[in-house]
Amino acid sequence: MDSAKPTQQGQDSPGARTSRHTGTHIGLVVVITLVFASIGFMMVLLVAMSGSAAGSGWRSLIDGLTSRRTLAFLLGCPLLCAGTWLGTRWLGRRLGCDRRTGLLMLFLGWMIVCTFAALAAFGSGALLLLQFAWGGLLPLGTGFITHGLTRRAGSAPHCSRCGYEFDDELERCPECGADWKRRGGVVEGRLHRSRTLVSTGVALLALGVLLTIRPLLGQAFSRLVPTRFLIAQASGRDTWSPSDWSELMSRTLSREQEQRLADGLLDRRWQTGRLDPAASGWLEQEIVSGGLPDAARERYFHEMVMMRLRGPSAARVGERVKVEALVDDRSTPFAGLGSRVLFAGFTVNGQSMGATRLERMASAYDFDEWSVKRKTGAALPSIEVSAAEPGTLVIEVEAWIVYGPEARLGWGRAWNEDGTPLLPDERLWVEPVRQRHEVKVK
Secondary structure, three states: OOOOOOOOOOOOOOOOOEEEEOHHHHHHHHHHHHHHHHHHHHHHHHHHHOOOOOOOHHHHHHHHOOOOHHHHHHHHHHHHHHHHHHHHHHHHHHHHHHHHHHHHHHHHHHHHHHHHHHHHHHHHHHHHHHHHHHHHHHHHHHHHHHHHOOEEEEEEEEEEOOEEEOOOOOOOOOOOOEEEEOOOEEEEEEEEEOOHHHHHHHHHHHHHHHHHOOOHHHHHHEEEEEEHHHHHHHHHOOOOHHHHHHHHHHOOOOOOOOOOOOHHHHHHHHHHHHOOOOOOOOOOHHHHHOOOOOOHHHHHHHEEEEEEEOOOOEEEEOEEEEEEEEOOOOOOOOEEEEEEEEEEEEEOOOOHHHHOOEEOOOOOOHHHHHHOOOOOOOOOOOOEEOOOEEEEEEEEEEEEEEEEEHHHOOOOOEEOOOEOOOOOOOOOOOEEEEEEEEEEOO
16 A cells, blocks of 8 residues: 655656556457457458459459448548547647556547447448447457556656655565565656546446357347347348347337348349348338338349349451350359249340250259369350351340249240240249340451
């Protein structure tokens, strides 16, 4: 404990190595700084990955890192940090805080400001990086507790071990026997602990631990989350969890919330390639019951199976050119709603290639490259042509994609006698497709 022994305040001994900051304080600041620097980098990296397309490679990752929202976040963070520093500095002066307290307030303010900045820049995608950033509360809480227990007031030298006031006539502390000649043996200021700082640190530690182990708590924690955040998490490619979804489905959603959830799930399907069975089942039910607006219904079917043509864009005279028809299939396997493709075949410069027409309804898997590669002897529908003279080869394809209950679509004939598509009676939606591919012949 601190002694009441009178000394000359503010007078330092030439032989004593006084310090305002102990090695523990300096090390703690370095650790916290490195942690937050790492978190800042990982935040950008993880969001760039979450915002890239399905099957992210280096190209998609680079696109995510160089997107406008990522650049805005990177450029905005220094400005926000400067504003946070000025704000905490002003607040620290008003409250009479010392430098270490102000530094901890700066770290805490930085976390709060960057959280809102990330939500503004990345939307629900920021939930991924925020889940990672919760770990930053742990060193921050530790910093508040350490500083609250070791804070010093004044400038008079004291023993760093027991707080006895320094006497320049002695080499060792008469109370605890500490060597005052060693580095850190004497520190400036009288020990002045703060319950407020310690309580803040304990609260931050508890919050950080709770948020970090949240996945282990399951639905018990999800009950405390507001509906709008559950919708945002269900809409993210990396933030979805079964416990959050179960809790969300147990609540009564308004029409506006249902529409927001549907739009979020459609965004997630576009990014990831397909939905999990639970989310897909809910979306199907809303589509069949007519509970969603026409725009969401149209997008649901339009983006589920999208056909495109693939082939070279240039060729030489007499060179054989192969053009394939394939689809991007975002449907969920074994779902209640299915699709059939009525493929009318290719045309070359307006001339129909009748042999390429499929006479029976086909599955989207027949046009899916991943599925075709796993079937022995299977190949994507394609056509090979060549040009006898320079010019432009125009290859087109026409098809109809029909959606309806999987059990009632069947696999029958695709065409009427007059060549028009024979559409199933139980269809819910028909998406006409016409794609065009040009090859410049030199």
